[in-house]
Amino acid sequence: MSFEPEIIGFCCQYCAFAAADLAGAMRLQYPPNVKIVLIPCTGRIDIIHLLRAFEDGADGVFVAGCLEGNCHFLEGNIWAKKRVIYTKGILDEIGVGGDRLEMYNMSAAMGQRFAEVATEMTERIRALGPNPARKHKKIEAAEVAVEA
Numbered sequence: 001m002s003f004e005p006e007i008i009g010f011c012c013q014y015c016a017f018a019a020a021d022l023a024g025a026m027r028l029q030y031p032p033n034v035k036i037v038l039i040p041c042t043g044r045i046d047i048i049h050l051l052r053a054f055e056d057g058a059d060g061v062f063v064a065g066c067l068e069g070n071c072h073f074l075e076g077n078i079w080a081k082k083r084v085i086y087t088k089g090i091l092d093e094i095g096v097g098g099d100r101l102e103m104y105n106m107s108a109a110m111g112q113r114f115a116e117v118a119t120e121m122t123e124r125i126r127a128l129g130p131n132p133a134r135k136h137k138k139i140e141a142a143e144v145a146v147e148a
């Protein structure tokens with residue numbers, strides 16, 4: 001049986017979450033491997049949330065925020081990008097692999113882009129194989145919820 005990765009997508013409510021909704025409304029096809037966690041802004045994401053998602057069993061994680069310059073909280077997505085880059089380094093050092101984590105930017109109107117991101121991440125993680133730090137359990141999006 002082929003490996004089916006579990007991917008957590010931390011999606012900003014103003015853009016990526018709306019884009020995912022649009023992708024669904026447009027009936028765009030993309031792999032069902034992504035579990036979306038709604039967050040108020042990617043600036044709310046901290047390094048510990050990202051590491052915790054991997055510790056809890058995610059094979060891949062992405063953060064999707066507003067286009068640069070369009071964050072509703074001014075620079076939340078810029079801070080998120082810095083935290084993602086920093087966390088990639090930690091993941092490389094501990095042997096999980098920084099390629100399992102990515103940051104994307106999109107607008108609420110980019111339903112097609114959301115479908116591409118879900119497909120791209122699924123293919124990437126499928127090629128990388130299971131998270132070596134994975135505990136043997138299925139994860140639920142609620143387990144990695146971020147408090148508002």
Ligand code: FES
Nearest residue numbers: 012041065066072
């Ligand atoms: Fe969307 Fe900040 S409000 S990334």
